[in-house]
Amino acid sequence: MPKNKFGGNKSKKGKNIVVKKELVNIEECEQIAQVTKVLGNKRFEVKCGDGKIRIGILRGSMKRNSWVNRLDVLLIEAWGFEDKKCSILHKYSYEDYYELLSTKQIPENFVLEEDIDNDLDDFNPFDINDSDDENSDSSDDADVKKKEINIDDI
Numbered sequence: 001m002p003k004n005k006f007g008g009n010k011s012k013k014g015k016n017i018v019v020k021k022e023l024v025n026i027e028e029c030e031q032i033a034q035v036t037k038v039l040g041n042k043r044f045e046v047k048c049g050d051g052k053i054r055i056g057i058l059r060g061s062m063k064r065n066s067w068v069n070r071l072d073v074l075l076i077e078a079w080g081f082e083d084k085k086c087s088i089l090h091k092y093s094y095e096d097y098y099e100l101l102s103t104k105q106i107p108e109n110f111v112l113e114e115d116i117d118n119d120l121d122d123f124n125p126f127d128i129n130d131s132d133d134e135n136s137d138s139s140d141d142a143d144v145k146k147k148e149i150n151i152d153d154i
Contacts, residue, residue, distance in 0.1 A: 024075060024090045026105050032097075033076045033086070034113055035068060044068060046076060046086065049110045054078065056088045066091050071113060073097045 026032065033056065037045035042058040056076055058068060068074070068091055075090040092100070100106050 023096055023099060024092075026075065026100070030075055030077050030089065032092075032100070032106050032110055033074050035070050035072045035074065036113065038068075038070055044088070046074060046088075047113065048076065048078070048086070049107055051109070052083075054084055054086045056086050058088045062088065062091070073112070 031049040033046040033048045033054070035044045035056070036047050036053070039045060039055070042063060044056045044058070045053060046056040047053055054076070056074065062068075068088065073092040073094070073096075074088050075092065076086040076088055078086045097106075097112075
């Protein structure tokens with residue numbers, strides 16, 4: 001029999017303990033941003049806290065560990081030599097964002113963009129508008145009467 005190298009039941013019980021990570025605070029040169037568009041190749045269009053729209057590039061240590069999607073809240077650092085680009089340093093969860101908001105580390109003018117449904121609930125493709133059909137039926141009835149086919153002829 002092979003030797004049990006990984007431990008028994010008692011060592012495996014504490015495996016799924018979740019430890020809350022520390023909140024990453026904002027330093028001088030860093031700021032909060034939100035993803036507005038996913039460009040591909042680990043590049044994102046982000047709306048920064050200072051009102052500018054920049055291209056955010058995901059740093060190397062985050063490439064395989066975290067997924068960044070549209071409307072995510074990020075910690076970025078703007079490049080000094082190229083103002084239109086920035087590095088993405090950290091992805092905040094929404095709970096972390098609201099915790100930062102309560103500690104007043106985020107400027108008041110920064111507002112999160114929300115996903116807009118464009119009133120898709122009001123659209124019903126199966127809704128029939130009878131008023132349009134009445135006007136078109138009067139001209140169609142005359143055409144149908146002219147083109148009637150006698151079944152006995154067939």
